[in-house]
């Protein structure tokens with residue numbers, strides 16, 4: 001058997017069925033950051049439990065599982081979080097110049113009050129003591145582990161028909177105070193979660209003309225930083241797959 005036949009045979013033993021693979025890619029390509037389409041429909045605990053369990057099964061450096069999941073349902077808490085957002089949002093507008101500021105001010109960047117549930121995912125950097133397998137030299141790996149939990153939850157939620165919106169426009173200390181998070185714990189993501197009227201087919205910031213999706217071939221280097229090679233067969237595949245992902249999302253719309 002040549003190398004590629006071996007690779008194919010090995011892959012097929014462990015690969016999901018075509019239907020299951022399609023479902024995974026569908027969740028990935030149709031996941032959206034949701035801000036404005038939340039419905040008041042309650043999220044059943046069994047569904048919430050499934051997406052939180054998906055989050056808890058994320059990879060983590062040294063298996064330290066540094067996360068907690070703070071579930072917010074009360075209007076009082078949501079309003080405290082929203083106040084923290086409003087303060088930072090007003091400051092943020094002042095950081096953009098000219099046209100960008102006008103566009104920024106029109107963007108809806110959170111659904112804190114309207115979404116039935118908020119979930120703050122945190123990182124306890126001391127959870128398993130000062131020395132962690134895999135975090136000995138790159139100290140931020142624990143933070144990235146909690147981000148992996150966010151992404152697991154986000155994709156599982158999409159599969160459940162739930163929208164998720166990540167809100168990060170806060171002074172960290174204000175968010176910690178609003179949620180009673182102690183100083184030693186880092187808030188990673190405040191997520192607005194709920195059923196939605198619809199999912200947009202593409203990022204709202206793309207639609208608003210804020211930024212386009214970058215072409216994959218500009219992002220993939222070979223062997224050394226900055227080294228592009230359009231002759232690599234992989235590049236042709238990337239172009240095809242990006243175009244297919246683009247067509248797929250149009251089909252979803």
Ligand SMILES: Cc1cc2nc3c(=O)[nH]c(=O)nc-3n(C[C@H](O)[C@H](O)[C@H](O)COP(=O)(O)O)c2cc1C
Pocket residue numbers: 031032033034035108109110166167168169202203204205206
């Ligand atoms: C770390 C992080 C922080 C983000 N913070 C915000 C935010 O504060 N407000 C917001 O509206 N979207 C926020 N987003 C969502 C991004 O704007 C969104 O992911 C991006 O525009 C691409 O759109 P999509 O998620 O629908 O594909 C955040 C996303 C990430 C990953």
